[in-house]
Amino acid sequence: MTFLPTPRLRDVRLRHARLLLATALLPLAAPVWAETPNAPAQTSFAHPADPTKGGAGGRIIRVTTLAKDGPGSFKEAIEAKGPRIVVFEVGGVIDMGGTELVIKEPFLTIAGQTAPSPVTLIRTGIDLHGHDVIISHLRIMTGAMDKPHFSGWEPDAFSTVAAHNVVIEHCSFLWAIDENMSASGPRFTGKTVQDWRAGTSHDVVYRENLAAEGLAFASHSKGEHSKGSLIHDNTTNITFYRNVWAHNVERSPLVKGGAQVAMVNNIIYNPGHRAVHYNLMALEWAGHDYVTGEITAVGNVMRGGNQTDPGLPFLMLGGDGDLAFYGKDNRAVDRHGLPLPMFGRYGETKAKLITSDKPLAKLDGYTILPSGDVETSVLSSVGARPWDRDPQDIRVLFFVAEGRGDIIDDEKQVGGYPHAAEKRAPFVEAAWDLTTMTPKNGAYPGQKVGAQEKLSDRDKAMRQGGV
Numbered sequence: 001m002t003f004l005p006t007p008r009l010r011d012v013r014l015r016h017a018r019l020l021l022a023t024a025l026l027p028l029a030a031p032v033w034a035e036t037p038n039a040p041a042q043t044s045f046a047h048p049a050d051p052t053k054g055g056a057g058g059r060i061i062r063v064t065t066l067a068k069d070g071p072g073s074f075k076e077a078i079e080a081k082g083p084r085i086v087v088f089e090v091g092g093v094i095d096m097g098g099t100e101l102v103i104k105e106p107f108l109t110i111a112g113q114t115a116p117s118p119v120t121l122i123r124t125g126i127d128l129h130g131h132d133v134i135i136s137h138l139r140i141m142t143g144a145m146d147k148p149h150f151s152g153w154e155p156d157a158f159s160t161v162a163a164h165n166v167v168i169e170h171c172s173f174l175w176a177i178d179e180n181m182s183a184s185g186p187r188f189t190g191k192t193v194q195d196w197r198a199g200t201s202h203d204v205v206y207r208e209n210l211a212a213e214g215l216a217f218a219s220h221s222k223g224e225h226s227k228g229s230l231i232h233d234n235t236t237n238i239t240f241y242r243n244v245w246a247h248n249v250e251r252s253p254l255v256k257g258g259a260q261v262a263m264v265n266n267i268i269y270n271p272g273h274r275a276v277h278y279n280l281m282a283l284e285w286a287g288h289d290y291v292t293g294e295i296t297a298v299g300n301v302m303r304g305g306n307q308t309d310p311g312l313p314f315l316m317l318g319g320d321g322d323l324a325f326y327g328k329d330n331r332a333v334d335r336h337g338l339p340l341p342m343f344g345r346y347g348e349t350k351a352k353l354i355t356s357d358k359p360l361a362k363l364d365g366y367t368i369l370p371s372g373d374v375e376t377s378v379l380s381s382v383g384a385r386p387w388d389r390d391p392q393d394i395r396v397l398f399f400v401a402e403g404r405g406d407i408i409d410d411e412k413q414v415g416g417y418p419h420a421a422e423k424r425a426p427f428v429e430a431a432w433d434l435t436t437m438t439p440k441n442g443a444y445p446g447q448k449v450g451a452q453e454k455l456s457d458r459d460k461a462m463r464q465g466g467v
Contacts, residue, residue, distance in 0.1 A: 045381075047241060048365035051203040052165035054109035054134030056435055058083025062427055063119075068096045074121070075101060083107035085434065091117030091446075092422040096124030098145055100155050106130040111437045112137030113170075116425035116445050118390045122417045125155030125176065128163045136437065139172040139384045141392070141418070143411040147219035154178045154220040157211075159230075160201040161185050169207040172384040172393050175411045176227070177220050179251060180211035184232040187284065193258070193291055196234040203237045210383035212246040212396045217409045226272065226407055229253035233284070234291065236260040241366065243267070244382050246400050247305070247407045250274040257281070257321045258291030262361035264298050265374050269400045270305025272407055275314055275332075280321025280351070290321045292354070296361040297327045299371045304334035307407045313344035320349050326356040331371045335403060375401075388446035390418065394454045 061084050064072035074094055077086040078101065086109065101124055112119050113136055120139040140157045147153040157173035160166055162185030173180040189199025206229075216226035226249035231238050233256040240263045245252035249272035255261050257280025268275045278293055295315075302314050314332040317323055332340040343353060369377055379401055380386070383393050395414070399405035408414060425445065432439055439445075455463065 045242065045367040046365060047207065047367070048362070050134070050167045050205060051237075052132040052134060052167060054132060054167070055084045055086075055107050056109060058085055058107060058109075060084075060427075060429060061086050063088045064090055066090055066092050066094050066422055068094060068099065074119075078103050078108065078110070079105065081105050085109045085111060085437070087111050087427045088115035088119055089427050090422060090424050091115040091119055092420050093120045093122055093418055095122050095417075098123050098153070100124055101126045103128045103133065104130050106132045108133045109437065110135045110138065112139075112384060113437065113444055114427055114432070117420065117423040118385050118388060118446075120390065120418055120420065125178075126158045127156070128158070128160045128166065131163055132165045133163070134167045134169070135171060137170045137384045139174075139390060139393070141174045141411070142177055143175045143417060144177065144215055144218040144409075149217065149219060150221055150223065151219045152221045154225070156180070156182055158182070159184050160204055162200050163204070164202045166201075166204045167207065168205070168209060170209065170382075170384055170386070172210045172212075172390070174210075174212050174392060174396070176214050177218055178225060179227045179230045180214050180245075180248065181206060181209060181228075182230040182232070183235045183238045184230060185235065187233040188288060193234070196258070196291075197236045200232060201235045201238070204235075205239045205241070206243055207239075207241045208382050209243045210246070210393060210396065211243065211248070213408055213414070214248045215409055215411070216249055216407050224249065227251040227254070231255045231259045231261055233257040233259060233280070237361075238262070239361070240264070240266050242378050242382065244269065244378060244397075244400065246270060246396055247307075247405055248272070249307075249407055250277070252276060254279065255293055255295055255323075257285060257319065258293050260294040260361065262296045262359075262363070263300055264363065264366055265369050265378060266300045267375060267378050267400070268300070268302040270308055270405060270407065271302065271312065272307045273309055273312070274316050274346075275302050275312060277316040277318060277346075278323040279317075279319035282320040282349075285321070292322045292324050294324045294360040295326070296359045296363070297325070297330055298359070298363065299328070299368050299374060300330045301371055301374050302330075302332040302340070303375075303403075304340065305403065305405065306335070308335065310334070311340065313341040315342060316344045316346055317351050317353055318346045318349070319351050322352045322354055324354045324356055324360055326359050329371045385444070385446065387444050388448055389452045390420070391454045392418065394452055398453070
C-alpha cells in the first residue's frame with residue numbers, strides 16, 4: 001500500500017474547504033450531479049451493473065403519512081408482499097418511538113428522492129433480512145432516546161442480516177448505538193466455506209452514503225460503542241464506493257474473518273482508535289478452519305481529527321486469521337496534514353498481512369478518482385438528497401471539509417432530533433423514469449440553487465450586505 005506525500009496538503013485542503021463552502025455542496029451547479037437544469041440529473045461516476053433491480057416493474061406504493069404505522073405508512077409499505085416501488089407523497093420526520101424496522105419481503109425499491117422534502121426516520125434502525133432491495137435517499141437518525149447507560153437499546157442505523165443482492169445508495173446514517181451501516185448475518189451456516197458464504201450477507205453495495213457520529217458512551221450493553229461499519233465473518237462481495245465515515249471511534253470498516261470487501265474512493269474522517277481493521281477472532285472460530293479475508297482498497301482518504309489517536313494507521317490487523325490485501329493510491333494524514341502509517345496491528349497473534357500485486361475484487365466499470373481529488377468530489381455528492389440537504393448533514397459535511405467536529409455520546413450534543421415541517425406533494429408517475437427512479441425533466445423535488453450552508457440570521461444578513 002502506498003502513501004502519496006503532498007508537500008502542501010494543508011493548503012490544498014483549505015482550498016478544498018473554501019471550494020466546498022462556495023460551490024461543491026451545490027449539486028445543481030456541479031457536473032457531479034447534473035449536466036444542465038433540463039437534462040436528466042444523474043451521477044457522473046460510473047460503476048458496474050448493480051446486483052439487483054429491486055422492485056422494478058412492481059406496483060407503486062405511496063407513503064402518505066408520517067405516522068409510524070398504519071395505512072399509508074412507511075412501515076406498511078416495506079412490509080407489503082410482492083415486487084414494489086415505495087414512493088413518498090409526504091416529507092418530514094417519521095418518529096418510530098424506539099421500534100426497529102425489519103424488511104423481510106424481497107424485490108423492493110425505496111425511493112426517498114421522490115419525496116417533496118427529506119424523509120428522516122428517527123428513534124429507529126432498519127434490519128434488512130430479504131434480498132433484491134434498493135434503498136435510496138433516506139435519512140436514519142437513531143439516537144440514544146434518553147435511555148440509561150448499558151440499558152441495551154442498541155440498534156444499528158442500518159444493517160443487512162443474511163441479505164443478498166442489495167444496493168444502499170445516497171443515504172445518511174447518524175447516531176447509531178451499534179453500527180451505522182453494516183453487512184451481517186450468521187457466521188457459520190452449513191458445513192463448507194461455500195455454505196457459510198451463502199448463508200450470510202453477500203453481494204451488497206454501499207454507494208454515496210454518510211455514516212457519521214456513532215454514539216460512543218450511550219445505551220449499548222458493552223459500554224463505548226461508536227462504530228462505523230461491521231462486515232461480518234464470511235460475508236462476500238461487499239462494496240463501499242464513495243462513502244464518508246466521520247466521527248466513529250472504530251470500524252470504518254471492521255472486516256471480520258473470511259470476509260471479502262472492496263473499498264474505492266471513500267473518506268474516513270476523525271476515526272478514534274481504529275480506521276480500517278481486520279480481525280478473525282480465535283474465540284469466535286473455535287472448531288472451524290480459518291478462512292483468509294480479502295480487502296481491495298483503492299483511492300481512499302483517511303484524515304485524522306480531534307479524537308484520532310496519534311500515529312493511527314490506515315489499516316490495522318488483529319486476531320489469528322490472515323488477510324490478503326491489495327492497496328493502491330490510498331492517503332492517510334493526521335489533523336495537521338502529516339503522513340500517518342499505512343499498516344499496524346493490535347494483538348500479538350499469528351495473523352499475517354499477505355499483500356497482492358493485483359486487485360482481489362473486480363474493479364472494472366468504476367470511475368476511480370486519484371486520491372487527491374476524492375475529498376472535494378465525494379463531499380459534494382454524498383448522503384441523502386444532496387440537492388436538498390438536511391441541516392445535520394450540512395453540519396457534518398462542512399465540518400469534515402473544515403477539519404472540525406467530534407465523536408459524541410448523545411444526539412443532544414449536536415442539537416438533537418430534527419423537527420422538520422411536514423410537506424406534501426403528489427407523486428406523478430408519468431414524470432418519472434420508473435426504471436432508474438429519476439425525474440424525466442432532471443429536476444428533483446426540493447432542488448435548491450445556492451450554497452447549502454446552515455447560517456444564523458446574522459450570517460445571512462452579512463452575506464446579503466446587511467448589518
